[in-house]
Amino acid sequence: MKVVQTATLPGFSAGKLMLKPFSGERLMIVRVEGPKGALAPRHAHPHEQMTFILSGRVRFRIGEDQWELGPGEAIHIPSGYEHEAELLQKSVFIDIFHPIREDFLRKIIGAES
Amino acid sequence: MKVVQTATLPGFSAGKLMLKPFSGERLMIVRVEGPKGALAPRHAHPHEQMTFILSGRVRFRIGEDQWELGPGEAIHIPSGYEHEAELLQKSVFIDIFHPIREDFLRKIIGAES
Numbered sequence: 001m002k003v004v005q006t007a008t009l010p011g012f013s014a015g016k017l018m019l020k021p022f023s024g025e026r027l028m029i030v031r032v033e034g035p036k037g038a039l040a041p042r043h044a045h046p047h048e049q050m051t052f053i054l055s056g057r058v059r060f061r062i063g064e065d066q067w068e069l070g071p072g073e074a075i076h077i078p079s080g081y082e083h084e085a086e087l088l089q090k091s092v093f094i095d096i097f098h099p100i101r102e103d104f105l106r107k108i109i110g111a112e113s
Numbered sequence: 114m115k116v117v118q119t120a121t122l123p124g125f126s127a128g129k130l131m132l133k134p135f136s137g138e139r140l141m142i143v144r145v146e147g148p149k150g151a152l153a154p155r156h157a158h159p160h161e162q163m164t165f166i167l168s169g170r171v172r173f174r175i176g177e178d179q180w181e182l183g184p185g186e187a188i189h190i191p192s193g194y195e196h197e198a199e200l201l202q203k204s205v206f207i208d209i210f211h212p213i214r215e216d217f218l219r220k221i222i223g224a225e226s
Contacts, residue, residue, distance in 0.1 A: 002189045003173075003180045006165070024189045027140075027161050027211045031185075048140050052119070052207060054167070060116075067116045072144075076115045076137045094165060098140045098211045 006031040006094075012107040015039060019095075021104045028100040033092045040085040047097045049077040056091025060084070119144040119207075125220040128152060132208075134217045141213040146205045153198040160210045162190040169204025173197070 004022050009031065011020035016038035020031040042061070051058075052074045059068045060075055061084040068088065069075060077083050117135050122144065124133035129151035133144040155174070164171075165187045172181045173188055174197040181201065182188060190196050 001175050001178065001180075001191070001194065003182065003186065005186050007185045022163070022187055022189070024161055024163060025191065027163055027189075027209060029163055029165060029187060029209065048137055050135070050137060050140055050142055052142060052165075062114050065114070069116065072120045073116065073118050074135055074142060076135070076140075078114070078138065081114065094207075096140060096142065096209055 010108050012104070015041075019104065019107075021101065021108065023100050023105060026099050028097045028104070030095040030097070030101070030104065031092065032095055034087050035090050036087055038087040038091075042082050042084040044080055044082040045101070046079050047099060047101060048079045049083075050096040051075050051077070051085070052094045052096065054092040054094060056093070057088040058091050058093060059086045059088055061086075123221050125217070128154075132217065132220075134214065134221065136213050136218060139212050141210045141217070143208040143210070143214070143217065144205065145208055147200050148203050149200055151200040151204075155195050155197040157193055157195040158214070159192050160212060160214060161192045162196075163209040164188050164190070164198070165207045165209065167205040167207065169206075170201040171204050171206060172199045172201055174199075 009020040017034040022029050053069045122133040130147040135142050166182045170183050
């Protein structure tokens, strides 16, 4: 078992976004925070993803579709789908992955060394 | 892709708790809400679990250990570990599972029929 305060976990930045991963074995959650205008540019990964909005407002674009999500709303992004997220307000959300994002763990290690 | 407002999903009750699952393929999140004193009695499942607290305060007991978690805090419960959760205040939290809880999906279907 591990217990954490996600807001104070070690993290790394990606553009204007700050990402703070909390990893299990085959599950990872990542606290993501950023100002209005912050962008996770279009990308894809084999990991299945869900995102749950804690505060603010985030626009997701997947293919030709787009959705604006606010607090309590969640989106499911299947494995391999290209997606983009743009913060329409200062926002905090939780990204959830299966399996874990090993690339994120390496970034934290890099940030601490 | 699926987008939902987790608070208004169909759900089912377990004791004093109301559970509202949102399922992907190998990831499921469940919005759980209950009053002070609500209890998820000691249980175990093969699914790996994380729980992220949105509001309130929840006491987890795992083996001889216990933790009290508040907003922004998260706990990782490995596959197969017996655990109990007791709400010390009216609380809302997100349970996260891999793989999905097929048993939860059957309960929703049962509740709708």
